Amino acid sequence: MVQSAVLGFPRIGAFRELKKNTEAYWQGKIQADQLLAVGKDIRAKNWKLQKEAGVDIIPSNDFSFYDQVLDLSLLFNVIPDRYTKFELTQLDTYFAMGRGLQRKATETTAAVDVTALEMVKWFDSNYHYVRPTFSHSTEFKLTGSKPVDEYLEAKELGIETRPVLVGPVSYLALGKSDKDSLDLQPITLLEKLLPVYIEILQKLAAAGATEVQIDEPTLVLDLEEDVQAAFKVAYDTLAKASGLPKLILTSYFGDVTPNLKAITGLPVAGYHFDFVRSPKQLDAVVAALTPEQTLSVGIVNGRNIWKNDFAASIEFVKSAIAKVGAERVTVATSSSLLHTPVDLDNEKKLDAAIKDFFSFATQKLTEVVTIAKAVSGVDVSAALAANAASIKARNESSITNDPAVQERVSKIDASMSARAAPFPERLAEQKTKYNLPLFPTTTIGSFPQTKDIRINRNKFAKGEITAEQYESFIQSEIEKVVRFQEEIGLDVLVHGEPERNDMVQYFGEKLKGYAFTTNGWVQSYGSRYVRPPIIVGDVSRPEAMSVKESVYAQSITKKPMKGMLTGPVTCLRWSFPRDDISQEQQSLQLSLALRDEVQDLEAAGVTVIQVDEPAIREGLPLRAGAERTAYLKWAAESFRVATSGVANSTQIHSHFCYSDLDPNHIKALDADVVSIEFSKKDDANYIQEFSNYPNHIGLGLFDIHSPRIPSKEEFVARIGEILKSYPADKFWVNPDCGLKTRGWEETRASLTHMVEAAKHFRELEAAKSA
């Protein structure tokens, strides 16, 4: 019988229990032991669920209170000194590393003020992990036994599990060196790190674990030679130690073949590969197996919400079996199910026809089991027939297919993806039209989303206030924001986005082709979960989406008002995309809907329009090569299709944040003005790179994630610093990103100082030319 395996299950609870309790703990509303009990309860539920679904290989140690990589850093004592000096409990040290800690002194304890470790994206997912941060003084040792404890916890429930650990090479390669040890290459710590891996693996074996899933996801990246070479060193060393469980070397999210040499012939019991992402790697990886090694076939997608196509999956697994034999094959999820919502059964409001297209983590358990049974010759014909019917219904559905949209996309031509004139000509017309000063000041769009705004939005959603009442509330919020901006002297205004719950969901709700969940939460980082909308079919715009608010805002001021839209690539990246057509097609469909919106705004007199693309960088394929080149091309094209159908005098802005951006990637968008997150970048070379950017840029001047208020002098110093390598006549003045998570008090003060600093430099320039 071919076995079924799950690589990891969501740990947030079906109704966000983990978030609620973790935040309650942080606020001092519950005690540590209560929080620990919640974790234990979630784990027990998850294991039982998997057991009941018939999963053969059930993971343990996939649970985490914050992040699985941070768990390892704590376990291995990779804890920078700045976190240990306060003598916090282990749990509080852990959270301090994850999210920082600021605590006033009490009679018995000293004040604590420490920032979080760096958090970065987990490959190309929207999950973020906390970067292991090494220094010359890092001393690896086991500080606890979480993986063993959780293994035994499951065992006590009568459930045998396979513990999961991030492997040593990836653990180091995903880390960085601390400020005080910048010359340190983390991978050089391998030899010192391996003894703690041996120790924890021995403990797992002693507790009864026969097999461990050891994750080496960096195998899907372009790896330096020293990292490639580290695999052999690491796994040879582990193999020499006595009393270790069998290891299944696990990779996901891509193709391992470029790094296959590095893992061929390693002394491990087997490998897991992601054949959803890269079916074409099958022959190469099979050829690399020794006759004893097993192959775990990742075939149920851990990254999306679509029902598995059983017929196709079964055929694929059978082709693997034909090559290596059924006794060596396992049927598995492609990756951990962490990236999918917990349970489709909790969606009571979804249209039944659409619901039938989906499969969430809980449903995917049954999928893995069914495929394993099918390839073992067990009769699952009823399940296969039902699945085939669903797949057919989706393919043929009018929800999925809109011929008019498909036709319009097919007709996109060069004339639709380029502005009428090149930037210098547009600039001349825009100068005449807007007559902006040097160092024009603006913000990125959102203003504080106050409690009052949330209360009114909820009331409206529940029908407790009428549409008219809600609209007039929104207008009063817009007016407040407009008056404030006029008062402090900003040059290009925004309406503040009070009507938006989320920058993607808001537009998704107005577009045809989208569906939404009630409980479809997915962990983004720590206690931050997102509920991505789902692109279910061809996307189009039945009616204007943002014109009303922007027109109102423009009507109450003489200053230019920026219309504010979310770009096609960001709408795509922050949704669950379709798996039946390409991302490029979906992006182009979105770009046409946005193109209409841009033109409607322009026609209504809103002629400065910002189309945000914060997610454009994260969509970049993990490896250099043809796929990456193609992505950059269609991403830029989508943006241009959305924005180029306007007059030369209409000023198109765009905004980017969350990542190190390559100025070359944004050149192709040809926006007139871009604003980018920049306040934490001190690398002079990086600033220099932007100085050659041909159009205008605002390099973000303050961090909007922090309530800290920079003084005017601080702004002056920072602008002066940037001006050393960056021309004054292209220089916009703005914060890093939108202000929705900030309070009014700090927003008012920070922006006032920012505007004063801009005026300071205007006067300097005026004096120069006088």
Ligand code: MET
């Ligand atoms: C994550 S980018 C956010 C851009 C949006 N216009 C805002 O200000 O909130």
Ligand SMILES: [Zn+2]
């Ligand atoms: Zn942003």
